[in-house]
Amino acid sequence: MDIVTSIANVQGLTALGVCLIFGMGAFGTAIGFGILGGKFLEGCARQPELGGMLMGRMFLVAGLLDAVAMIGIGFALFFVFANPFVGAVTSAAATAAGAK
Amino acid sequence: MSETTGITPTQYIHHHLSYWTVGHGFWSLNVDTLLFSVGLGLLLFLAMFFTARRATSGVPGRWQNFVELILNWIHDNVKQIFQFDNPVIPPLAITIFVWIWAMNFMDMLPVDLLPRLAQFIGVHAFSADPEQVYLKVVPTNDMNMTFGLSLGVFLLTLYYSISKKGLLGYGKEFIGHPFEAHHPVARVALVVPNVLMNIVETVSKPLSLSLRLFGNMFAGEILFILIAMLPAWGQWPLSFVWTGFHLLVITIQAFVFMMLSVVYLSMAHTTHDSHAH
16 A cells, blocks of 8 residues: 555554553543542541641652653653654655665 | 744644754764753752851851751651661752752743744854754753663662672572572572562663653653644643643652652662661
8 A cells, every 4th residue: 555545544543552541541540649639638637747748658659650651641742743653664665665 | 933934833843852962873962951951950059059158057048948948858758768877868869859850940941942042042153054953951851861860870779789788698689589488499499580570670660760750751841842832822821730730740750759769779778687667
């Protein structure tokens, strides 16, 4: 099939992949933050004097929760703006055109 | 903003995501990352140095108060985790936190401010083509920077692991954890899973430390660039919201980097006859 169709295919599938990365990362992070926040509020309600320390620990765990989601977002944005798969298709097409 | 040059949004994004690179291949240096990171480090160092020089034990001035606030906070946090006696760790934690926070804070500047300034200087002082002048302002946006930081911490953990436990002790821990056994046959059988788990753990620590920071900062910058491409009525509310959230993200990421570095270093110091917990 010609180069335009190939590139369109690759880009369409990349877009779907990027959406999955974003969506599943958000899904896991949202549930994790919900549980984390709920436990924090529970702890604060039980022992209000520990509120400050608990909040510090909560932000630490929040940073860890974000981690894999953000790594995923970093890679997903890389696929959006500098798609290596499209690059592979174009270079393969150039090689095939050069060989002919 | 782009009427005079007539560039497409994709070109705008690509321009803002390209580094000022000198050299090629393996030896390409991202000069903008180096400049901003070293420059910010020097600035912070000098600021703290002069604060320490002029510190009084009487009523402190506002700046001294502020610096002491930060230092005390970091010291309290480190003390809760790091129970050993190593004078390198608190200054290391302070450096990591303050430096990473300052580098992340460069993301708060308007997207076009410094790159346009660089373009202006490039065109008028060096007669460069304005489209070829690249400047990325946030050093921690660059995987090179975050990996440099996390590899530095990783080397420190290796150094302290070996110096506190000895090479033999470290090796024993490598093959004896986390699945422990007493019977010699069981111990030999568990070597392979132990080594695999330890390799994964050892490799994943610097990797996750650096990619966490990189991913957060990269995503933040992309969002700022995307917001910058909106018309004016869209920019004000969105950038307000995102800047506010990003301030929180910056602080959390610097804090998490510092805390995890201290945790890894404390794990490196933990020998089995000195469980400090």
